[in-house]
Amino acid sequence: MATSQLQSELANANSTHQQGNFRFALVALTSLFFMWGFLTCLNDILIPYLKNMFDLNYTQAMLVQFCFFGAYFIVSIPAGALVGKIGYQKGIITGLIIACIGCLLFYPSASYGSYNMFLFAFFVLASGITILQVSANPYVSVLGPAETASSRLTLTQAFNSLGTTVAPFFGSWLILSTVEHDEKITEVGEVIGQLSVQQQASAVQTPYLILAASLFALALIFMLLKLPLLGKREAKSKTSASGSxxxxxxxxxxxxxxxxxxxxxxxxxxxxxxxxxxxxxxxxxxxxxxxxxxxxxxxxxxxxxxxxxxxxxxxxxxxxxxxxxxxxxxxxxxxxxxxxxxxxxxxxxxxxxxxxxxxxxxxxxxxxxxxxxxxxxxxxxxxxxxxxxxxxxxxxxxxxxxxxxxxxxxxxxxxxxxxxxxxxxxxxxxxxxxx
The missing domain is CATH 1.20.1250.20 (MFS general substrate transporter like domains)
Incomplete structure (x- = not known):
């Protein structure tokens, strides 16, 4: 039912837009899949990093994934309701802005050296990604002919996997190698004691500021794109469907x-x-x-x-x-x-x-x-x-x-x-x- 409504909306939109005008939109949507795959995979880099920094056991370290994926459970239904009111394009912009805020929260988390603040930052970041997923997945499927929807989704999912493949090199280069380098300097200089939590935590500030800037730039791009207003539910037709x-x-x-x-x-x-x-x-x-x-x-x-x-x-x-x-x-x-x-x-x-x-x-x-x-x-x-x-x-x-x-x-x-x-x-x- 929802799909047929969206295809009807798309047909109306296509009466005023050339199909070719959606190509850049699909490229931009593909970048979203890359970004949330990239951000999700960075968790695997940060877990051992935070574990060593805050001297955590494995259970405590896994709270990172608990807060991150817990957001999917808490935010999915409200995100669906939100997108139903504002449409897919505004939903994507909202998700990008919230994810950007989540990345920015890593800066004060590192400055104060607070694990609880890091966990909150992970939750906010994942909340933004959840809204992105609720908006972008169906948008890709309807932004074009129905017969090629599966090929579009396959392509975008492949770029999601590309993001998870590239992220470890980024995390290793900007986060883990920085901490290991600082630890070697500490040993050579014969400085007593380990690096402070704040010193170690600062290694995540620059990478997540870069990611925040990237997400904000994507939000601006989607604000400027002229796309068909899809996904906004005007009125609910209540056809009685038996069962569940x-x-x-x-x-x-x-x-x-x-x-x-x-x-x-x-x-x-x-x-x-x-x-x-x-x-x-x-x-x-x-x-x-x-x-x-x-x-x-x-x-x-x-x-x-x-x-x-x-x-x-x-x-x-x-x-x-x-x-x-x-x-x-x-x-x-x-x-x-x-x-x-x-x-x-x-x-x-x-x-x-x-x-x-x-x-x-x-x-x-x-x-x-x-x-x-x-x-x-x-x-x-x-x-x-x-x-x-x-x-x-x-x-x-x-x-x-x-x-x-x-x-x-x-x-x-x-x-x-x-x-x-x-x-x-x-x-x-x-x-x-x-x-």
Whole structure:
């Protein structure tokens, strides 16, 4: 229903705008996908950095992801209501400004050396990204012909993965290497004691000021763009739809699948640097270890293109189950082995992750008919797994050690394998569809 309304709005908009005029808009939208992938991946760089700075245990360090992905759960529904009132373009501008404020908050957080202020900055930043996602995802799908919507979304998602691949090099260069350099100077100068928290925290000020300026520039660009006013709901037509999306077992299982997938992906990414820098793994510095995160997310980018081609010939559920099985084997290898074998086993999980989120999402929405929009909202809320499961993994790391804590992602991938083989095909309820 919402999609047909948007396509109608787009048809009206196209009567006064040339389709070619939207090309720059799509380029600008693609930059948004790159930016929020970039910003999300920087968390994996900052977690070990903040852990060392504030002398945190793993549970406390994982509060970064708890606050960041918790924003998805808290802000998603209000963001949807906001975008429904002001439209997609103004929603994007609002999201960019809020994300910009979140980046600016890293400056006083560093100046005061307050972990709680850092956590609040992460929450504000993620709130802006959530509004961006609620606005930009459907905007890309309707800003052009319906028959090419999937190709546009695939392209923009690929640039999201590009952002997560580039971010580790940026974080390593401007954040981790700066702290390590200052620590070496301290040792050479024989200065007693460690660097102060404020000195270490200042390493994040310049990078996040650069990011804030970039987000503000993007907000100005979207203010100046002349785009069709899409997404604004003028009046709600209340057609009575019997039942609810919750009555579809494959959707409920799919929501669990999204919950555990995001939790597993974020959990592994959050612990990668700490795991790689262990003496039993590689023992390299944190700035060197940060480069390896690019392989984790770069694998997801490559696998997305491979998976898209494979799923044209093989059933999506089977491909999902195969990837989940490979992920289980790799995580088990990382738990049971040591050295570079364990490191590369964990990094290769990124290749398996590639198709999981969009595949689970699409399988869970099959056959929902008039409940599709409600089902989509449920699946978006399930992203909160990125807040909950890494925190639990942190507790396991504190009690069992970081290597054995990967048992939690292993169980998550086991459930995803079940969903791909069985859960996505469970019997649908018999409902009467209202036209």
């Amino acid at each position: 999306a919750w009555q579809y077992p494959h959707l409920v299982l799919g929501a669990v699948g999204i919950f555990v997938y995001v939790g597993a992906e974020v959990g592994i990414g959050s612990f990668l640097i700490s795991f790689i820098t262990q003496d039993g793994t590689s023992g390299v510095s944190e700035s060197e270890a940060a480069h390896y995160i690019a392989y984790y997310f770069g694998g997801a980018m490559v696998g997305r293109f491979i998976g898209a081609a494979v799923m044209q010939k093989i059933k999506a559920g089977k491909v999902l189950a195969f990837n989940a099985l490979c992920a289980c084997i790799l995580v088990a290898a990382a738990i049971l082995s040591a050295g570079t074998v364990a490191m590369w086993a964990l990094l290769l999980v990124g290749l398996c992750n590639s198709i999981m989120f969009p595949t689970i999402f699409s399988l869970a929405l099959q056959d929902l008919k008039q409940h599709t929009s409600q089902g989509s909202g449920i699946l978006c809320l399930a992203i909160v797994g990125g807040a909950v499961l890494p925190l639990l993994q942190g507790m396991l790391a504190d009690s069992m050690g970081i290597q054995f804590a990967f048992i939690l992602p292993l169980l998550c991938y086991g459930f995803i394998g079940y969903y791909g083989l069985i859960g996505c095909d469970v019997k649908r309820p018999e409902t009467t569809e209202n036209a």
